[in-house]
Amino acid sequence: MIEVRIHGRGGQGNVAASYLLAGTAIGQGWHALAFPTFGAERRGAPVAAFVRMEQRPFRRRDQVKQPDYLIVQDETLLHDPATLAGLKPGGGILVNSRRPATELGFEGRVHTLPATSLAENYIGRPVPNTALLAAFLGLTTLLPIEALSNELARRFKGEVLAKNRALVAAVAQMIETGAWKEMEAPHAIGT
Amino acid sequence: MPLALEGSQAIARAVALCRPQVVSAYPITPQTHIVENIAKLVADGALDCEYVSVESEHSAASTALGAAAAGARAYTATASQGMLYMSEVLFDISGLRVPLVLTCANRALSGPLSIWNDQSDSMAVRDAGWIQLYCTSNQEAIDTHIQAFRIAQETTLPVMVCVDGFTLTHTMEPLELPAQETVDAFLPAHRFARMLDPQAPLTIGTMVGPEAYSEVRHDHHHALLAAADNILRANADWAAASGRDWGGLLRASGPADARIGILGLGSLIGTLEDAAEQHPELPPTRIIALRAFRPFPFEALQAICADLDELVVVERAISPGAGAIVAAEVRAALSELPRAPRVHAVAAGLGGRDIGIGLYPNLLEVAQNEKIERFRIIDLDPQRLPEELSA
Numbered sequence: 001m002i003e004v005r006i007h008g009r010g011g012q013g014n015v016a017a018s019y020l021l022a023g024t025a026i027g028q029g030w031h032a033l034a035f036p037t038f039g040a041e042r043r044g045a046p047v048a049a050f051v052r053m054e055q056r057p058f059r060r061r062d063q064v065k066q067p068d069y070l071i072v073q074d075e076t077l078l079h080d081p082a083t084l085a086g087l088k089p090g091g092g093i094l095v096n097s098r099r100p101a102t103e104l105g106f107e108g109r110v111h112t113l114p115a116t117s118l119a120e121n122y123i124g125r126p127v128p129n130t131a132l133l134a135a136f137l138g139l140t141t142l143l144p145i146e147a148l149s150n151e152l153a154r155r156f157k158g159e160v161l162a163k164n165r166a167l168v169a170a171v172a173q174m175i176e177t178g179a180w181k182e183m184e185a186p187h188a189i190g191t
Numbered sequence: 192m193p194l195a196l197e198g199s200q201a202i203a204r205a206v207a208l209c210r211p212q213v214v215s216a217y218p219i220t221p222q223t224h225i226v227e228n229i230a231k232l233v234a235d236g237a238l239d240c241e242y243v244s245v246e247s248e249h250s251a252a253s254t255a256l257g258a259a260a261a262g263a264r265a266y267t268a269t270a271s272q273g274m275l276y277m278s279e280v281l282f283d284i285s286g287l288r289v290p291l292v293l294t295c296a297n298r299a300l301s302g303p304l305s306i307w308n309d310q311s312d313s314m315a316v317r318d319a320g321w322i323q324l325y326c327t328s329n330q331e332a333i334d335t336h337i338q339a340f341r342i343a344q345e346t347t348l349p350v351m352v353c354v355d356g357f358t359l360t361h362t363m364e365p366l367e368l369p370a371q372e373t374v375d376a377f378l379p380a381h382r383f384a385r386m387l388d389p390q391a392p393l394t395i396g397t398m399v400g401p402e403a404y405s406e407v408r409h410d411h412h413h414a415l416l417a418a419a420d421n422i423l424r425a426n427a428d429w430a431a432a433s434g435r436d437w438g439g440l441l442r443a444s445g446p447a448d449a450r451i452g453i454l455g456l457g458s459l460i461g462t463l464e465d466a467a468e469q470h471p472e473l474p475p476t477r478i479i480a481l482r483a484f485r486p487f488p489f490e491a492l493q494a495i496c497a498d499l500d501e502l503v504v505v506e507r508a509i510s511p512g513a514g515a516i517v518a519a520e521v522r523a524a525l526s527e528l529p530r531a532p533r534v535h536a537v538a539a540g541l542g543g544r545d546i547g548i549g550l551y552p553n554l555l556e557v558a559q560n561e562k563i564e565r566f567r568i569i570d571l572d573p574q575r576l577p578e579e580l581s582a
Contacts, residue, residue, distance in 0.1 A: 019195075019197065022195060022363045022364070023195035023363060026193065026194075027195065031364075032195075032365070033363070033364045034362065034363040034364075035357065035358070035362040035363070036357070037357075038306065038307075038357070059460075059461030059464050059465045060461055060466070060548055061359075061458050061459075061461055061462050062547045062548050063545045063547070065545075065547065151195075
């Protein structure tokens, strides 16, 4: 079972990112669940969304407390202890940042991507989620990156879809494909 | 191939497959996505239905009542404060024996204000005279809505389909939506024999004096009890059509030799079931999903609990000053057994507190208590309690 927690601020497309990832997995025949935890309902408030995915059916619906991976859409949230809480040993952290991972001051598997500026360049909006998901799939190779492009077509049409797909393709070129591939994701027992 | 759908979107599409003629609703978190999606289906021309936007839940329920009384297949949805606000009308709908379907996107009650999930809202209208069905998953929610329209029509009783807010309504997962032909074959065109008709005028909702009120209540109560058969039949027929059997009034999982049971309503069941699989070292457990809370399934419950020594009921609401709601009724039902299990009651997940997989071993500890657990909230954070209460 792969467990992912997405951290961001209201308005950054956190729930959308979790739905995109789960939808991509479901499109590939996985069982997946994606759900948000809403805090105060306002833009800018810290928000978390969860994705749990496995290649066989499961029934649990509890929040992800011990993620294999963190996707952090706003690097200022790294200062909030809740963001890193429970990450499994050896787990991966993907951060939306212009800075290289080595400058973030974290041990372990950390990768950065300037997802906001990429999104501004490719789709004209500062929404980092598509770029980060493309990077996540590139790093982990859990699902083919084309599957994400297919899933985008369920959500977007026309020019917006084309721009999002161009962004996915660009990120796929930038990422060291499979860099997180050998990561063992231990099955969570208890929380 | 299942579709990746958000629970609310799936429920909206399931309702649309039932061809409602009038939908009236007022948006409230976490019900909003359901009625937004239905409104969109109507606006896009995908659903031929009168969508009535109203200024309040009281009006939403009143409009649905009027439409259903005039013979339309009617639907509404709400949650939390909206349920309280329409509660006056809920009693009228059932008392007038008008069939319609309502989705409760279960949410805690104010105050303090909470937008998050528990089942205080539907439990607060427990005695409104409606059928209440609780769903453990979004697939069950899809199937239960389709069954609910048939049950309502057959019994001329309103049906409340309860789905946990956020935990189900805002969760994306793989879901099977039935084909329109499958639903059409299962659900006959709507017909309400007592519909208001200008050609054959009649009055409903008049005053009833002491000479007949008791008989009206007797009739309503027995209609609800008899609805158990309709729930079972709808479940069986839909299982034959769809391949999915949700157990009718309740269902149980776990080893046949289990002497400990855990009973709950709604979306916590799946988490408990996965937890039981992860803890083979713990005593075998029968996990019971109570699907029908009204009518209360006395006999089915007695049958499924007869060989248990211990039963832990997990409440998703609280009756302050008494504690347990569901367990109080379970205890009453099981007291008729020659050898009843001890029934423990705990509440968990109030106001959206996450029900983790770690709840399961705690529930088994409760089952093995020396003393019967009359009622307590099991997932309290002692640090947030006043000192004198945290011991």
